[in-house]
Amino acid sequence: xxxxxxxxxxxxxxxxxxxxxxxxxPAVVGSVALDSLAxxxxxxxxxxxxxxxxxxxxxxxxxxxxxxxxxxMHMLIAAEMAGAVWLFAVVFKKSxxxxxxxxxxxxxxIAPLPFILMISKAFYFSILPSLCIGAFLNLTIAHFAxxxxxxxxxxxxxxxx
Numbered sequence: 001x002x003x004x005x006x007x008x009x010x011x012x013x014x015x016x017x018x019x020x021x022x023x024x025x026p027a028v029v030g031s032v033a034l035d036s037l038a039x040x041x042x043x044x045x046x047x048x049x050x051x052x053x054x055x056x057x058x059x060x061x062x063x064x065x066x067x068x069x070x071x072x073m074h075m076l077i078a079a080e081m082a083g084a085v086w087l088f089a090v091v092f093k094k095s096x097x098x099x100x101x102x103x104x105x106x107x108x109x110i111a112p113l114p115f116i117l118m119i120s121k122a123f124y125f126s127i128l129p130s131l132c133i134g135a136f137l138n139l140t141i142a143h144f145a146x147x148x149x150x151x152x153x154x155x156x157x158x159x160x161x
Contacts, residue, residue: 013042017058027130048089052082
C-alpha cells in the first residue's frame with residue numbers, strides 16, 4: 001500500500017475513532033467510549049504504528065468531548081492505549097485470538113493500575129466494570145468488522161498494482 005494511501009486511511013480511522021468517542025459507556029468518568037474500535041481496525045489492517053496513533057488521537061478526542069475529567073492524566077491513558085493497540089497489532093499477525101485477549105487484559109486491568117497510586121484503590125475497582133464492557137464491545141465490533149474491511153482494502157491494493 002502506498003504511503004499516501006496509508007496516511008489517508010490513518011485520517012479515516014482517526015475520524016472514526018472520534019465518532020466512536022461520542023458513544024460513551026456509563027462509567028465513573030465520562031471518557032470510556034468506543035474510540036478503540038477504529039484503532040484496533042487500523043492496527044490490524046494497516047499496521048501497529050497507525051493503530052497506535054489512532055488510539056492515542058482517539059482517546060484524546062474522546063476525553064476532550066467528555067471535558068477531560070481526569071485532567072492531564074489523559075496523556076498517560078493515551079500513551080497506554082497506543083501501547084496496548086501496538087501490542088495488539090504485533091500479536092495479531094500470529095494469533096488474533098491471543099491479541100484480543102491481551103488487549104482486553106491490558107485495556108481493562110493493567111492500564112488503570114497507575115490510578116491506584118494517583119487516585120485510590122476504590123477508583124480502580126469502580127472503573128473496572130466500565131473498562132471491561134468498553135474493551136469487550138470494542139473488540140467484538142472490530143472482530144466482526146475486520147473481515148469485510150480487510151477484504152475491501154486488499155482488493156483496492158490489488159486493483160492499484
